[in-house]
Amino acid sequence: MVQPVRVVVADDTSHIRRMLRSMLELDGFEVVTDVGGGAQLAELVEGGLRADVIVLDDRMPGLGGIETARRVRAARPDQVILLYTAFPHARLEQEAAEVGITAVLAKADGLESLERQIVSHTTTPR
Numbered sequence: 001m002v003q004p005v006r007v008v009v010a011d012d013t014s015h016i017r018r019m020l021r022s023m024l025e026l027d028g029f030e031v032v033t034d035v036g037g038g039a040q041l042a043e044l045v046e047g048g049l050r051a052d053v054i055v056l057d058d059r060m061p062g063l064g065g066i067e068t069a070r071r072v073r074a075a076r077p078d079q080v081i082l083l084y085t086a087f088p089h090a091r092l093e094q095e096a097a098e099v100g101i102t103a104v105l106a107k108a109d110g111l112e113s114l115e116r117q118i119v120s121h122t123t124t125p126r
Contacts, residue, residue, distance in 0.1 A: 005122050008049065009034040010041040010068065011057040011084070020055065023111050029118065037061065038068030046075045052122045055114065056101075058085035058092065066095050073100045080121045084114060 007029050009020045017034040024031050032051045035041045038060050045054075054072065058065035069081050081101045085092065088106045096104045102121050105114055 004028055004030040005053060005118060006030045006032050006051040007118060008032050008041065008044075008051040008054045010036075010038060010054065010060070012036050012060040013057075016057075020111075020114075024115070024118075027115060029115075038063030038065065038071075042068055042071035042075075045072045045079070050076075051079075053080045053082060053118050055082050055084050055118070058083055058087065066092075066099055066101075069096070069101050070099045082114070082117055082121070 007024055009017055009031060011017050021031045021034050039062050056065050056068060065083050072079055072081060083096050083101045083104045084107055086107045088104055093104045103117055105117055
C-alpha cells in the first residue's frame with residue numbers, strides 16, 4: 001500500500017490553515033498537524049514531529065517563516081520546507097535559499113501549484 005505524503009501546515013491565518021488542510025486531505029495528502037505560529041512549529045519539530053513536507057507561511061507574528069525555517073533546519077537538516085507566501089519577492093527568495101528553504105511559492109498561484117511542488121519535492125510515492 002502506498003503511503004500518503006505527510007504534510008505540516010503553518011500559517012497564522014486560521015481559515016487558510018483549515019482550507020489547506022481540507023483541500024490537501026481531499027487530494028490524498030495526510031496533514032499531520034496545522035499550527036498557527038512559527039515558534040510552535042519549531043518546538044514540535046525539535047520535539048520529534050516528522051513530516052515529508054512543511055508548508056510554511058512567511059509573515060507570522062513572533063517567529064516569521066525565515067527564522068522558523070532556520071530552527072527547523074537546525075533540528076532536521078534534510079526537511080523539505082516550502083515557503084507559501086502572499087508576498088513573494090527576490091530578496092525573500094534569496095533569504096529563503098540561504099536558510100535552506102526548498103522553494104518559495106506564491107499563494108496567488110493556487111493550491112494546484114502547491115500540490116505539484118509538494119509531490120515534486122518528496123520521495124514518498126503517491
